[in-house]
Amino acid sequence: MLFIIDEILENMVREDKRYFSPHYIISVAANQGENLSLKQVTEYLLSLVPAKLRVYYEVECPNGDSDFAIDSPHQKLDEFKICHICNTEYMPSLDRVWVSFDFTPEYRAYIKKKRVVPKVRRDLLLI
Ligand SMILES: [Zn+2]
Structure with missing residues (x-):
């Protein structure tokens, strides 16, 4: 049933869609009658990195802005940051990391x- 994801990606x-979140895939699949979980979709998309997809991790400020990108969801975050959008000072948290994907140029x-x-x-096939 995860094959539907390949079809959606194609x-x-x-x-020409770029930069998408797993939530986007879930909503497109839901429109086609498939209920996929966030964990399922995220794991499947991560399995397509680096051949078909690139992955981006972005840290969100307390006001919900996407403030800066990190290389890995395991990166240590122990410095206060000032959000470049709303100027709020905050301590980044791995609980507030957004995962997004983009297609590789090759794919x-x-x-x-x-x-x-x-x-x-179908009716033409039955003639
Ligand atoms: Zn902000």
């Missing part, structure tokens, strides 16, 4: 070259 490349190029198989109407 469509997103065709629509984008591959999908764009791939031929889209036209959908055939």
Whole structure:
């Protein structure tokens, strides 16, 4: 059932979508009648790094701004920061890290070259 994610990702490349969160995938899947959990989707997307996807971790300030990026969700955060958007001083927390993804240029190029198989109407097949 996670195969639906591959399909969603391919469509997103065709629509030139960039930088997306696992929540986006969950909502697209939900529109297609699949209920996926955040953990499932995040783990699956992480398994596509680095071949198909790049991953970004962004630390959020107490006011919900995406303040700065870190390389790993295990990075030590022990310095006070001043948010570049709202100027609030705060202690960054790993509980407030947003995960986002983007497609690698290689994957984008591959999908764009791939031929889209036209959908055939089912009633035409039954003739
Ligand atoms: Zn802020």
